[in-house]
Amino acid sequence: MNTVEEILDFAIDREQQAADFYSNLAERVSSAWMKDMLLGFSKEEMRHKGKLKSVKLGDKLLNADQHVQDLKIADYTVDVEPAEDISLQDALIVAMKREKAAYRLYSDMAANIDDPELKSLFLGLAQEEAKHKLYFEVQYDEQIMRDN
Amino acid sequence: MSLKDLISPFYVWQRAFEKPYTQKRPIEDRPGAPRYRGFHMNSEECIGCGTCESICQNHAIDMVPVEGLEQRAGDSGLRPRFDYGRCCWCALCVDICTTRSLHLSNHYAWVTEDPDAFHFTAGTDAMPWNQNSLGYRRDDDYHLLVHDRVEMQALSAEESVAGFDEVMRGYTEEEAVLEADRCVECGICVATCPAHMAIPDYIRTVRKGDYEAGLRLLYETNPFSSTCGRICTHRCETVCVMGYQGDPIAIRWLKRAIVDRVPQEKYREILGDEVEENGKTVGVIGAGPGGMSAAYYLRRQGYAVTVYEAQARAGGMLRYGVPSYRLPDNQLDKDLEYIRSLGVEMRFNTQVGRDIPFTQLLDEHDALFLAVGLNQPSALRIAGEEHPRVLSGLRVLDDVASGKDPGVGKRVAVIGGGNVAMDAARVSRRLGAEVDVLYRRRIEDMPADPEEIRESQAEGCTLVPQAIPVEIRNASDSNQVTIVWGEAEMVADDKGGRPRPVLQEDRMHEETYDCIIAAIGQGGQIDFIPAEFRDRIEFKWNKFVPGDYQQTGLEKLFVGGDIANSRADAISAIEDGHHAARGIHRFLSGALDG
Amino acid sequence: MFEPNPPIDLSSGKYLKLWQGPQHPGITGNMSLELITRGDEVVDCKTHVGYLHRGFEKLMERRTFIQNFPVVCRIAVPEPTFNEYLYAAVVEELTGIESPPRAEWIRTLNLELMRLASYLMWLGGIGAAFGQSTVYQWTVTHRDYILDLFEEMTGARIYHMYIVPGGVRGRLPEGFEDRCRDVLNRVEKLLHDVEKVLFNNVVFKTRTKGLGHIPKEMVDPYGITGPNQRAAGFSRDLRKDAPYLVYDQLEFDLITATESDTYARSWVRYLEMHEGIRMLRQCLDRMPQDGPFQAKMPNVLHWEVPAGETYIKAECTRGEYGYYMVTDGSEYLRRVHVRGPSYTHAIALMEKLAVGTNIADIAGLMVSLHTYPPEIER
Ligand SMILES: Cc1cc2nc3c(=O)[nH]c(=O)nc-3n(C[C@H](O)[C@H](O)[C@H](O)COP(=O)(O)OP(=O)(O)OC[C@H]3O[C@@H](n4cnc5c(N)ncnc54)[C@H](O)[C@@H]3O)c2cc1C
Numbered sequence A: 001m002n003t004v005e006e007i008l009d010f011a012i013d014r015e016q017q018a019a020d021f022y023s024n025l026a027e028r029v030s031s032a033w034m035k036d037m038l039l040g041f042s043k044e045e046m047r048h049k050g051k052l053k054s055v056k057l058g059d060k061l062l063n064a065d066q067h068v069q070d071l072k073i074a075d076y077t078v079d080v081e082p083a084e085d086i087s088l089q090d091a092l093i094v095a096m097k098r099e100k101a102a103y104r105l106y107s108d109m110a111a112n113i114d115d116p117e118l119k120s121l122f123l124g125l126a127q128e129e130a131k132h133k134l135y136f137e138v139q140y141d142e143q144i145m146r147d148n
Numbered sequence B: 001m002s003l004k005d006l007i008s009p010f011y012v013w014q015r016a017f018e019k020p021y022t023q024k025r026p027i028e029d030r031p032g033a034p035r036y037r038g039f040h041m042n043s044e045e046c047i048g049c050g051t052c053e054s055i056c057q058n059h060a061i062d063m064v065p066v067e068g069l070e071q072r073a074g075d076s077g078l079r080p081r082f083d084y085g086r087c088c089w090c091a092l093c094v095d096i097c098t099t100r101s102l103h104l105s106n107h108y109a110w111v112t113e114d115p116d117a118f119h120f121t122a123g124t125d126a127m128p129w130n131q132n133s134l135g136y137r138r139d140d141d142y143h144l145l146v147h148d149r150v151e152m153q154a155l156s157a158e159e160s161v162a163g164f165d166e167v168m169r170g171y172t173e174e175e176a177v178l179e180a181d182r183c184v185e186c187g188i189c190v191a192t193c194p195a196h197m198a199i200p201d202y203i204r205t206v207r208k209g210d211y212e213a214g215l216r217l218l219y220e221t222n223p224f225s226s227t228c229g230r231i232c233t234h235r236c237e238t239v240c241v242m243g244y245q246g247d248p249i250a251i252r253w254l255k256r257a258i259v260d261r262v263p264q265e266k267y268r269e270i271l272g273d274e275v276e277e278n279g280k281t282v283g284v285i286g287a288g289p290g291g292m293s294a295a296y297y298l299r300r301q302g303y304a305v306t307v308y309e310a311q312a313r314a315g316g317m318l319r320y321g322v323p324s325y326r327l328p329d330n331q332l333d334k335d336l337e338y339i340r341s342l343g344v345e346m347r348f349n350t351q352v353g354r355d356i357p358f359t360q361l362l363d364e365h366d367a368l369f370l371a372v373g374l375n376q377p378s379a380l381r382i383a384g385e386e387h388p389r390v391l392s393g394l395r396v397l398d399d400v401a402s403g404k405d406p407g408v409g410k411r412v413a414v415i416g417g418g419n420v421a422m423d424a425a426r427v428s429r430r431l432g433a434e435v436d437v438l439y440r441r442r443i444e445d446m447p448a449d450p451e452e453i454r455e456s457q458a459e460g461c462t463l464v465p466q467a468i469p470v471e472i473r474n475a476s477d478s479n480q481v482t483i484v485w486g487e488a489e490m491v492a493d494d495k496g497g498r499p500r501p502v503l504q505e506d507r508m509h510e511e512t513y514d515c516i517i518a519a520i521g522q523g524g525q526i527d528f529i530p531a532e533f534r535d536r537i538e539f540k541w542n543k544f545v546p547g548d549y550q551q552t553g554l555e556k557l558f559v560g561g562d563i564a565n566s567r568a569d570a571i572s573a574i575e576d577g578h579h580a581a582r583g584i585h586r587f588l589s590g591a592l593d594g
Numbered sequence C: 001m002f003e004p005n006p007p008i009d010l011s012s013g014k015y016l017k018l019w020q021g022p023q024h025p026g027i028t029g030n031m032s033l034e035l036i037t038r039g040d041e042v043v044d045c046k047t048h049v050g051y052l053h054r055g056f057e058k059l060m061e062r063r064t065f066i067q068n069f070p071v072v073c074r075i076a077v078p079e080p081t082f083n084e085y086l087y088a089a090v091v092e093e094l095t096g097i098e099s100p101p102r103a104e105w106i107r108t109l110n111l112e113l114m115r116l117a118s119y120l121m122w123l124g125g126i127g128a129a130f131g132q133s134t135v136y137q138w139t140v141t142h143r144d145y146i147l148d149l150f151e152e153m154t155g156a157r158i159y160h161m162y163i164v165p166g167g168v169r170g171r172l173p174e175g176f177e178d179r180c181r182d183v184l185n186r187v188e189k190l191l192h193d194v195e196k197v198l199f200n201n202v203v204f205k206t207r208t209k210g211l212g213h214i215p216k217e218m219v220d221p222y223g224i225t226g227p228n229q230r231a232a233g234f235s236r237d238l239r240k241d242a243p244y245l246v247y248d249q250l251e252f253d254l255i256t257a258t259e260s261d262t263y264a265r266s267w268v269r270y271l272e273m274h275e276g277i278r279m280l281r282q283c284l285d286r287m288p289q290d291g292p293f294q295a296k297m298p299n300v301l302h303w304e305v306p307a308g309e310t311y312i313k314a315e316c317t318r319g320e321y322g323y324y325m326v327t328d329g330s331e332y333l334r335r336v337h338v339r340g341p342s343y344t345h346a347i348a349l350m351e352k353l354a355v356g357t358n359i360a361d362i363a364g365l366m367v368s369l370h371t372y373p374p375e376i377e378r
């Protein structure tokens, strides 16, 4: 991956994979609300994908220097399996851990590259993922740890 | 006639050259005294309680809606309009003003050709004297209202932790009347009460000693009055106008004062029990306050009601969660027994989804009301959680409620800051344990009732705020458990939510306990709603988002209580049940389309 | 003395019927006298009231106990304070509420200031009635000084609405005592001037001595109280005979005279003004500076007064003022009756005293009885 284009294509592809992950899981669950929620997650990933597409077309810019709050919830929760009878709590853990992994990936890539333009693109992508992770952390904080 | 009497009168010249004291043009020259009672002024603190209107003996005040007023809880949106064709400048309205927003300026001369100008809304209409700093204000030591609450007798902290006896002992008749007497009957609280109970009216019945009338008023909006008279979150009291200068009225305790004075045997006689069957049946899922409230109002309207309850007894979280030192079983039973006595059919030990499919109920009944509450404790989901000495708060409370010993040991850490955490902590104290309560945020952020927080502290629980658990480890003694927690910094939420704690990884602590009770939150369990209904029912996470009258897009299904509202307290569940009962009645009589 | 005046044959052409009032703007206004005259001699007089009837006693039955306190001051326009005090006193007696000592001193101060202001207005009135209008200018100005004091203390000049059941409505303003002393000095000085100009005035003396003589025997049957009876030689004053508020702690003399005519009544009032100043100075000196000025009250919005009945009286400027009240335990009083001295002085007594006087003396005679029509018609 040496060009902006290639990198964005990679990222777009990853968002599509995420969307597919949630919609596949949604296929398997039997309860109405969980299906609803997972399809919502999937839609959200498609929205991310759309955003990256417009970045690719030059309609939008990624901001590499924004500061995104890290609540560190994802860091200390245990890994869970995305099973058919997954609970809300575990679904949120899966989601935030996925976003966290993506954030790591792009940050690592940024660290290993010298080209300033590409470095900033990776950092921009990393911040995007950090935002997505923050969203799930906040939801976890609100929905799951209401009393804590 | 003496000569002196002829001459003496000429002394009158002595004062001939004194200047007149009278002002030629008072409108310009002579301000009123600093205390002068001139035209009215009203400040932004006004919440439109209308007490000025009730005290004015001249009917010079009308409470009128004011455009452009920001909507606030505890604000009627009305403001006093004064008619100077009636006002006698007695300033009783100022003396009685509950927020002390109303004053009189010392401005008394006002000339205008427009007669309507003498009819204005103080504070919101622009008046020449609005900036006046002088004029009549109530003296700090002069009161026409009683600002101090009549405290309720309570067990001391030592007596409290010695057992499970009810801590709050209730008002005596005399205390209740004194407390009721403080109410100004403004009704501001009614809008904030989730059930919109007729608060000033039932408080009046306490004052008059007419408890039967009081009970009838309570049951118009709340068939859990004995319960709510004890453990209601009393949101009404947060807006009670008496709170501006003193203590809010103890609305919750006054509700209890009524119920405590009416024996259960008299309920049917007072509330009436003649219910005509109307031939339609409604199923209720969950026998918590939400479900039973719906059952009560539906039954009253003649529906045959069947309640499906997973547990062996009714009451929901009020029975299996709230401990008896706050809500004795017999008080909850008093409420439930009366509802059941109207002929509500109870199917206990029947969990919908496991023992009977949801779709079957949908077929069997003309309508369904679902209020299954939140009974799935959130897991800690940190490393080591599966340790046998990690218990769930709900489990501990459930055990205690069912007469089992949860075995908490001698040293307990409770994780969480909500009602469950507080109750788990206080229960543990009663079982003889030392208790630390670890909470991720600050004490003021705790969702538990402030009174509960105070009482738990009085009973000897230690609150450890801003403590984030990160790991559970085996302790050297296998009957013990070690928790690793880190200190938290609070960061502001950009989007305006509550501040969020962030772990400080360089400040970690380790502590060993006999058990750890997790009470960080709980969720609902509605997996039994089959996926086929996804398009018809709106969800937000694992909760329902009902429409008008608590109805869902699946027209027969109405939902309420903790599983469908964000307030998660008993009174909101009760109101949801009542509201849904009205909705179901409209739906089944064709007035509400699906 | 107690028989009706002999009938008069108006058709004889010897008499003229003359109406004084009710549109008379002065103190004596708002009631009217139907005079029969022969030449300028008054041979018969009938008093007529009813022009100012506002129905206060009835109004009060429809207002709660707190709502009544702004109403009562209006019963006697020039002397609102006595009504405020008596209303508060009856309610306190029926409820068992005790107004604190500081309030009792402030109330006494109020009542005596009120008496002084009322007397000043009367003094001007009696002067003006006998051609000494200058005195009227002086005294009304000095009354204004007192009204200034009322204004700063209570927030209003006339209808103070300051004495309430339970106490008074506020503490005295900063520096009030000094300003009050200053006004008292000025009034005292004025009184000496008035003595020279009015009481040592040959015209005043000639016209008032012997005018409107009230025989001693008439006093009790006609219900005559206050200075009108003291000028007839009776040493009676409720402040001494049945002390209320802090009067038993004050030093003052009871003023009497024997001549019982217009001059004597005026002179008694004149000396009583000096006694009033004496009492006011004692109040200012001895008043408690702190402590509550209001008893602990229930929520006044639904204040129920226990069933009961009482009559409380006080010595107002013109004699015995009293409130009779019956309550039935509800938030409203059952019946209230206000007994004011003007009723007895202005109606029956005036009809007797007018006969044989001169038309020109009628106004002065009325003023000498010091009656306030608003108080007749509650
Ligand atoms: C420890 C604790 C303390 C609290 N303290 C207070 C307080 O002081 N004041 C206050 O106002 N609120 C308090 N609450 C909250 C209050 O108890 C709840 O808001 C209220 O009980 C919610 O009522 P509900 O009817 O919605 O649900 P619940 O009371 O939870 O009742 C739901 C019922 O449905 C049954 N159910 C669930 N699933 C099924 C199924 N599939 N089939 C059949 N039945 C099912 C459950 O067994 C339960 O009986 C407290 C809660 C807890 C846990």
Ligand code: SF4
Residues within 6 Å of the ligand: B055, B056, B057, B058, B059, B060, B061, B082, B086, B087, B088, B089, B090, B091, B092, B093, B094
């Ligand atoms: S000052 Fe008195 S009369 Fe005027 S509005 Fe207020 S309460 Fe009514």
Ligand code: SF4
Residues within 6 Å of the ligand: B182, B183, B184, B185, B186, B187, B188, B189, B190, B199, B200, B203, B239, B240, B241, B242, B249, B251
């Ligand atoms: S309880 Fe408070 S807010 Fe409610 S009517 Fe009474 S005084 Fe007003």
